[in-house]
Amino acid sequence: DAGVIQSPRHEVTEMGQEVTLRCKPISGHDYLFWYRQTMMRGLELLIYFNNNVPIDDSGMPEDRFSAKMPNASFSTLKIQPSEPRDSAVYFCASSPGGSNTEAFFGQGTRLTVV
């Protein structure tokens, strides 16, 4: 398996634009996580899914953020409208679940909102 794949790797957008981040988890993994990383706030869990179902979205900062997982091999994180304070690195990670709690991270999407 190629690991967790995220796209794009870098995104620069203007304030007010819609941004969509994409993630392909490792095949067979039951859990998918979206994290945001900034210097000030560290690694924050935004939302996670179990078997494509959102379990906990309490970390989603505002209604401008939404995430979907239409099938086991694809998830999106959307920000609409984007703001400069959304600038961060966004990581997607997947985990097998059960007794195996190891999370495998994608390379991240570096988002800059100007």
Added chain:
Amino acid sequence: GQSLEQPSEVTAVEGAIVQINCTYQTSGFYGLSWYQQHDGGAPTFLSYNALDGLEETGRFSSFLSRSDSYGYLLLQELQMKDSASYFCAVPGYGGATNKLIFGTGTLLAVQP
């Protein structure tokens, strides 16, 4: 409240031993994990302690004490390539199965 606290920075020299501590506060707890992240890279898994005691993996060891809500990562024979950020993490945070929350992170600088 619920939290995982780590020192923000640690500095050590090549060949030395360094210990990175993590204290946690959570209403539900299954175990403690450690991750390494190099600058510009993704976090990668290092170890997981489900039970009290010391787990050794090569130059790295991880310790857990449930009664003290405390764990640490021990890095021996430090190398320059060990310069990175290290995060403790709790899978099952707050008792929620597989909810993975990370600590504040410790930046380790290894000097020649």
